[in-house]
Amino acid sequence: MSEQRQKIILPGENITTEEEYVPGKNTFAEKGIVKSKVLGIAEFDDNNKEINIKGKSVNEIRVGDIVVGKVMLVKESSAVIGLVSAENGKKITGIKTAQLPVRNVSTEYVSELKKIIKIGDLVRARVTMASPLAIDLATNEKGLGVIKAYCSKCRKEMQYSNEKLMCLECGSVEERKWYEQEQKPREFRPREGGFRPRFGNGNGFRPREGGFGGNRGFDPRRNNFNRENRGSGFQGKPKRW
Numbered sequence: 001m002s003e004q005r006q007k008i009i010l011p012g013e014n015i016t017t018e019e020e021y022v023p024g025k026n027t028f029a030e031k032g033i034v035k036s037k038v039l040g041i042a043e044f045d046d047n048n049k050e051i052n053i054k055g056k057s058v059n060e061i062r063v064g065d066i067v068v069g070k071v072m073l074v075k076e077s078s079a080v081i082g083l084v085s086a087e088n089g090k091k092i093t094g095i096k097t098a099q100l101p102v103r104n105v106s107t108e109y110v111s112e113l114k115k116i117i118k119i120g121d122l123v124r125a126r127v128t129m130a131s132p133l134a135i136d137l138a139t140n141e142k143g144l145g146v147i148k149a150y151c152s153k154c155r156k157e158m159q160y161s162n163e164k165l166m167c168l169e170c171g172s173v174e175e176r177k178w179y180e181q182e183q184k185p186r187e188f189r190p191r192e193g194g195f196r197p198r199f200g201n202g203n204g205f206r207p208r209e210g211g212f213g214g215n216r217g218f219d220p221r222r223n224n225f226n227r228e229n230r231g232s233g234f235q236g237k238p239k240r241w
Contacts, residue, residue, distance in 0.1 A: 009042040011060060011093050012132050015051060016044075024052035039093070061090045063127055067137070068147070069098060071121045074114050077102050081123060081137060094132055100125060104138035106145075106177050116177045120155070122148040124179055145179035 009015060015027065015034045021044060023029045026037045036042065040055015061067060065088070069081035079100040083092045100123070102113050110116065117123070124147045125137035139145040149158045151167035152174060158165040163181065165174050 007042045007044075009036045009040065009053060009055075011036055011039055013094070015042055021045075021049050021051040024050045026053040026055065027051055059090050060093055061086045061127055061130060061135075063130055065090050065127045065130075066124065066144075067092070067098070067127060068122060068124050069137075071117055071119050071123060072097070074117055074119060076113065079105075079113060079117050079123075081125065083135070084122075095135060098125075098127075098135035098137050100137045100139065104128065104136070104140055107140050110177075116175050117146065118149070118152055118174075118176075120150045121146045121176070139177055139179075142182055143179055145177040145181065147179050149174070149176050149178075 013036050015021075015036060018029050018032050018034060021034060023034045024045075026040065027034055028037060029035070034051055036053050038053055038055040040053045043052045043054065045051065065086055067083055067086045067090075069083045071079055072082045073080040081098045081100055083096050083098055086092055100117070102110055105113065105117065123137075123139060124144050125139045126141070126144060127135060128138045129136035149160075149165050150156065151158050151170060151172050153172050154167060154170045156167055156169040158167050158172075158174065160176075160178055160180070163178070165176055165178070166172070167174075
């Protein structure tokens with residue numbers, strides 16, 4: 001009988017290298033690394049130098065899936081979300097945190113992220129990027145955003161009304177990117193006075209005064225030589241050097 005060692009493994013987890021073991025059942029190789037396709041027990045067959053995994057496949061989160069997470073940190077350009085659950089029977093495996101970039105928070109301009117998302121809030125978001133190393137989220141549509149907010153003063157749960165959140169305990173009023181709010185498209189605001197031409201004549205071109213390089217016989221208005229300089233041959237005596 002071949003000797004075997006067992007180890008519990010997660011989907012997508014690095015197990016070993018192809019130099020040591022060849023991929024077997026429920027495994028695959030990527031750039032020389034043997035990885036798992038499922039959640040289960042990895043069996044290392046030392047005699048045949050093969051690795052197999054016994055287990056069931058897991059329906060992992062992918063781009064477009066909806067997840068719920070808790071705000072752990074709010075920075076200037078993004079918020080760090082600790083993933084809690086996923087909808088439609090999806091499982092959160094491997095990385096447990098995600099980034100919510102400020103550009104993905106709302107369709108409206110966000111001047112300060114800390115005003116509309118705070119630590120401790122529960123957020124419903126859509127996955128826009130998913131890899132074994134990082135997950136990006138977005139809340140820039142109706143139905144996505146903060147679904148439960150807590151007062152930044154007394155930490156009691158807040159109530160949403162008239163596009164504001166109010167704390168019934170201390171009376172504090174705060175803003176959030178609330179999940180029920182309609183998302184308005186960003187408006188294009190042209191520069192005041194419109195776009196002006198570079199030069200004052202309206203066509204963007206302004207010739208030099210007196211033509212190009214002074215009086216050399218070229219008239220830019222007629223795109224031709226002056227009549228007085230159209231003589232044949234060289235006029236005048238040659239200059240002695």
